[in-house]
Amino acid sequence: MGNLFGKKSDNKHEKKETRVTDQDKAVLELKQQRDKLKQLQKKITLQMEKEREKAREFLKEGKKEKAKRLLRHKKFGETQIEKMDGQLENIDRMVHDLEFAQIEAQVLKGLQAGNESLKQLHQMFxxxxxxxxxxxxxxxxxxxxxxxxxxxxxxxxxxxxxxxxxxxxxxxSSLPAVEDEGVPELPDVPGQEPSEKTRAKKEKRTQEAMLAS
Structure with missing residues (x-):
């Protein structure tokens, strides 16, 4: 069981190592060199300040030649710092270029993956x-x-x-059907004859009433 777990941990370690590219290693080394140069600059600057103070003491003591030697050594330190500034500038530029190149590579990989996806979609449709x-x-x-x-x-x-x-x-289309049916017949209006019969009956009833009286 222990060996199995050990193998798994080794595999994980190997996977982590494979993720570090040569560009990553180069950037790391450049940053380490940059840090060392900055530390050396700081050390030289402190030494130059001490030499200046010591040269001042020598001048007070009348030891002019010793003071001159210290100032010469201080001047040499200044030239070293100037050279280091140029080296630091080159290192910073190179680190920037490498990091930017890594970003460009990632962008290109993304574009390539996107193009492949588009090609697959175009093949589908x-x-x-x-x-x-x-x-x-x-x-x-x-x-x-x-x-x-x-x-x-x-x-x-x-x-x-x-x-x-x-x-x-x-x-x-419905009008012809209505005309065929025709207008329904209305009952006849009573003529003059029924009116005369009615009048005769009324006169007869009047005469009978007069005789009865």
């Missing part, structure tokens, strides 16, 4: 397939719009005109 899908989608949208218009009761002006035209056709 040809121009004809895309056009067919778009046509089917358009037809489905138009059909859905027709259903929505019917459900909402909304009709266009053209639809209203079609409705009126159909109504006129129905009316025209």
């Amino acid at each position: 040809s121009i004809e397939t895309v056009e067919r899908i778009m046509d089917e989608t358009r037809e489905a949208q138009e059909y859905q719009q027709e259903i929505d218009d019917l459900l909402s009761g909304g009709l266009t002006q053209e639809d209203e005109e079609d409705v009126l035209s159909e109504l006129d056709d129905i009316i025209k």
Whole structure:
């Protein structure tokens, strides 16, 4: 069991090591050199300050030659610091270029992966397939719009005109049937004869009433 666990841990370690590229190692080494140069600059600067103070003491003691030697050594330190400044500038520029190159490489890898994905999508869908899908989608949208218009009761002006035209056709086609049926016959109006009979009956009743009295 212990060996198994040990192998697994070794594999993880190997995977971690493979993630470090040569560019990463180069950047790390350059940064380490930069740090060493800065530490050396700081050390030389402190030494130069001490030599200046010591030269001042020598001058107070009248030891001019010793003071001169210290100042010469101090001047040499200044030239070293100037050279180190140039080296530091070169290192910083190189670190920047390497890091930027790594970023560019990652961007290129991303673009390459994106291009491969696009190629796969293009292989899946040809121009004809895309056009067919778009046509089917358009037809489905138009059909859905027709259903929505019917459900909402909304009709266009053209639809209203079609409705009126159909109504006129129905009316025209139904008129002959109404004429064939004709107008229903009305009851006859009573003529003059029934009125004379009524008047005679009334006169007879009047005469009978007078005789009875």
